[in-house]
Amino acid sequence: MSDVAPEETRPEGQALIIANHTPVTGQRRRPSGEPPPLPRELNTTAAAWLIGFAGWACVWALVFLFDGPEVWITERDLEWMGPIVDNRQSWLTPSMQKVSEIGTFWATPVVGWVTIIGGLAARRIRHVVLLIVALSLVAFISTVISVQIGRPRPLGVSIIGAWEGFAQPSRPVALFAASVVSAGLTLAPFGRWRRSWFFASAALVAMFGFAQLYVAVDHPTDVLAAATVGVAVTLLVYRLWAPESVFPITYRGGKTAHLDIAGARGAAIRNGLESQLGITATDVQLIGVESSAGSTPLSIATADGSRVFAKLYSRSHLRSDRSYKLFRTLRYGRLEDEQRFSSVRRLIQHEDYMLHVMRRAGIDCMEPMGIVEITPDHEYLLVAEFIQGGREIGEVRVTTSLIDAGLTTVAQMWGAGLAHRDIKPANIMVQGDRLRLIDVAFGEVRPSPWRQAVDLANMMLVLALGSSPELVYERALQHFSEQEIAEAFAASRGVTLPSALRASVKKDGRALLECFRELAPERPMVSIQRWSVRRIGLTLWVTVVTIALLAVFVGSLNDIGLT
Structure with a gap:
């Protein structure tokens, strides 16, 4: 029997499969052992410091287990520092003592607190926390x-x-090295500024280390081991929890949600599109960054002259989603289906799934084209149709036909048991005479009635921004009953409106929400979940943990060199 399905029996859109089961579409499966488009790797410098740390760990193990290595190392240390101590100069000694004093008691607190204040001012909370973690680990290991x-x-x-305590490794040198490396990774942009800072830091650590040898507080190997511990541990902490590719240090403004698509990541996006979806990308550009905070939106030009739309998701977006939902739970109570996603893969799968569900229900949204794996468990690309010539509804004149199209879309979602949950001007595109929904990442299947009612209220507010509330209400009566419209605005309040929509309504200045409530029949406000046992317990837990962490931090300021 032939391995090729007859043309008349093969389902439409199914790839042609030949005898060796290889699709002819250009797509291919990544073989086991082959790296992904953008593998996670330590850079050469970090790897070298970690190797140095591992080498010192072996030395410490030998010294701990046997007496011979310790004696031999001490003899070499005294030989190396002998010429320095024996040739002290009266004019140089006071300066070296002052450098040793400053490095031991003042350098780490000054650098650490400047970094903490600068990081908080730049809203780099993660980097500030990692500074404290790095200093704590270095102090503990030392x-x-x-x-x-x-x-x-x-x-x-x-x-x-x-001096105080034992000599190996030198605790002041280790903490100072950790503090200056943390300062560079927290405040200095990648490139020339960071390299300059690290060169200057290396010179400062070397000068401090020499001063420690000059005043005979430390052995040479005490200083070398301490510098290795401080630098290696700090680089590892920042590389694991704040990689530059995900949390870049920049002062150009813009939203931190938008990842850098140049360099290795840009090449990985092109490679992934080609190998996984058979799309040859010729240009990748950011698009719509002003209205996007939960992903990195991209416009991708292809070899055939067309364009596709894509959203790049990473672990930074996943963490932002978790933080956002935790904040809303603490402030408002759990607003129904706002459960956190367990992984980036789950996050992007949900949006791809909602696109399929909405299109199956006849709702005019983007056609999904597939998911591209950039870095396993860390970065994925959702690819969809590019709405050629589309404009945000806030940029066009809202006609009666557009009002009807928007209201029809809500009615379709109601009929299919769906809710968009993020209706705002930036998520409604106008393409010719078509009104199309985008960004269905918050979409839900079979939500509660009040959640669906809020979609109607938000859609009417968006349409009224470009027309009048009286016209929108009149057209809404062609699709919904007075009681349904009244329910929609009885369920609406600040927490149910996306922040961008709230800002647009406030800027409009016409008190649109109150106007619609006056037009609709009077109805008591719909109660939405606010207080619950879960919210009370979570609030208490966050409060206790925060107080405990602050207490531990304040109590350990001296231990980690910040006093």
């Missing part, structure tokens, strides 16, 4: 190792500086 090894300060030489 303390544990020094106690276990128990290495004394240099013997047989005159110590002329302040």
Whole structure:
């Protein structure tokens, strides 16, 4: 029997399958072991520091288990620092003592607090938290190792500086190295500014380390091991929880939701489109960034002259979604279906699924074209139809036909048991005489009645922004009853309106919400979930955890070198 399905029996749109089961569409499965378009990798510098840290770990293990290595290392240390101590100069000694004092007691607190204040001013909460985490880990590792090894300060030489505890590794040097690296990763943009900061930081750490040797507080290997611990741990912490590709440091403004699509990520997007969807991309550009905060929207030109639309999702968007829903739960109570997604894959699958469901229901939205894996579990691309010539409804004159189209769309969603949940001017596109919904990421199947009613109220508000509430209400009566319209505005309040729609209504200045309530029959406000056992428990839990973390932070300021 032939392996090729007859033309008349093969379902429309199904790829042609030949004997070796390879689709002829240009798509292919990524073989096991082949890297994804954008693999997660440590850069060369970070890898080198981690290797150095691993090397010191081996040395510490040998010193802890055997006496011979410790004696040999101490003899070499005293040989190396002997010329420095024996040739102290009277004019240089006061300066070296002052450098050692500043580095031990002042440098880390000053750099740390400047970084914390600067990071908070720039709203880089994640980086500030990671600074504290990095200093805490470095302090913990330094303390544990020094106690276990128990290495004394240099013997047989005159110590002329302040010291405390054991010598290996040098705790002040480790904390100072961690603080300056954290400052660069928190405040300095990637590129020339960060390289300059790191070169200057290396010089400062080297000067501090030399001062420690000059006053004979530390051995050479104490300084080298400490610098390695401070730099390696800090780079690892920031690389794992605030990678530059996801949380770039920039001062050009704009929304942090928008990822950089140049360089390696841009090449990965093109590669993924080609290999996974058979789309040859010739140009990738950001689009609609002013009205998008939950993803990175892209306009992609293809080799055949057409365009496709895409939304790039990453773990930063997933974390933002979780934080947004937690905030709304604490402030308003859980507004029904706002459960957090467990992964980026789940997040993008939901939007792709909602596009299919809405199109199946006859709702005029973008046609989904597939999902591209950029980095497994971290970045995915949702590809859909590009609405050629489309304009946001706020940019066009709202005619009676557009009002009817918008109201018909809501009626279709009601009939199919769907809710969009994010109706605002930026999510309603006008293409010729067609009104099309976009961004269905918040869409839900079989939501509660009040949630569907809110969709109607939001749609009427959007349409009234470009016309008049009287005209919109008159046309709405052709699609909905007076009681349904009254219910919609009885369920509407600040929390149910998307922030962009609230801003547009406020800027319009016509008190549209109150106007619609006056036109509709009077009805008591619809109660939406606000207080619940879950909200009370979550609020108490967040409060207790916050107080505990603040207490631990304040109590450990001295331990992590911030006092």
